[in-house]
Amino acid sequence: MSNIPADLKYTKSHEWVRQGQNGAVEIGITDHAQSALGDLVFVEVPDVGRALRAGDACAVVESVKAASDVYSPMTGKVTASNAALASQPELLNQDPYGAGWLFRLETSESADAAVLMSAAAYAGFLADESK
């Protein structure tokens, strides 16, 4: 079973969102996603300052096997991106909810209000997907 922290929100495209203070959110890909992709060898994160709309393809994660787009779960402006992933893409495999975070957004949306899934709903979604 993959790890699905209860305090995060999730998308159907396997991103997670961590709600911070004052409209700041942190975004990454889930444990299920990193496991399905396999060993990651290249990660491209969005530039700081870039304006994103929810659903925009804004990052790329490449495993030995294939390249996959990462979609922004929310609308906002990029305030930080994880530069460590350039030299250590394996952080994303090792710690997808911590050191493997992808980028942070400043947003006027609330992760609670946005069309995101709870941990329980995401677990149910994964169970349905594997049927």
Added chain:
Amino acid sequence: MGLKTPLYDVHVLQGAKIVDFGGWDMPLHYGSQIEEHHAVRRDAGMFDVSHMAIVDVRGGRVREFLRFLLANDVARLKSSGKALYSCMLLPNGGVIDDLIVYQLSDTWYRLVVNAGTRTKDLAWIRSHAAAYAVAVAERQDLAMIAVQGPNARHKAASLLAPPQQSTVLDLKTFCGAEFGNWFVARTGYTGEDGFEIMIPASEAAAAWNQLHAQGVKPAGLGARDTLRLEAGMNLYGNDMDESHHPLESGLTWTVAFEPLSREFIGRSALENARRSGGPELVGLILEDRGVLRSHQKVMAAGLSESVPAGEVTSGTFSPTMNRSIALARVPFPANAAVQVDIRGKLHAARIVKPPFVRHGKALIEI
């Protein structure tokens, strides 16, 4: 559910992530593809390659038959146990498949062909065999395990009794030996030393487990692909196919044009192609970060825009070189500086001569 090799249950027990490969349920990796890759480069790994088709061809005129069927010349096999890599061609020179042929005796040869092409291969072989009264038998009773890496041969030799161990350890590259219903050959698809072992399907799981106990690491198709690409070896369906002949697939060395008196299927088409020239298969190293993938376009920097683009045929990340590498079919000179279109952005790459890696060492300076 797809076809299963005799080792399928063992793979599942060992935690393999199973994927469909040409209709077969095969292990992609057992946890980390990159660790499996390094195990083969540094120590010993093993692959279940039982999905490949083993085809025995026998008859008094079998040699004459294979000299007509294959683009390489089995007359180069001077003794039993010797192996040869060859393409099997259409009359227009397109590659039906690539294969290894082993000479087991004067009247008995063994072909190992790709899993995804087995049906068309067998139909093609049979359609020509009849004229030579050659019997064609697919050996579905056999499994095949490739044990590869610098320590692979010594670890694998432990499967055999002591007198046989010295026989297999004395085998030269591209040579094999029979031990009852086992056949052990010093061949592979990784750029490392090792054996490919054909054994009765009923004995496969025991052999696999014994190799595992010797410290041979199970490795999946993922590592097999990165290893073969580092070794500069073609993959059928990517780097060669029925739409491309061997001369534009980096396989000129496998075509025996001499002796001129030997007629073989595809010969006249290849002779025409040799005269007219054409695109070539080359190696690429990406100078930037990123990963080369098949079907990406390759542009020559500084050449006129009328020069058509080339195309990546196989691309991946090289775990040994920590850089992306590829094979590409390009219509421009091999000394051209090139750029590859990766998701709409041009990235600088360098044309190099494969292999990229052999016997654990990068052969090309980054």
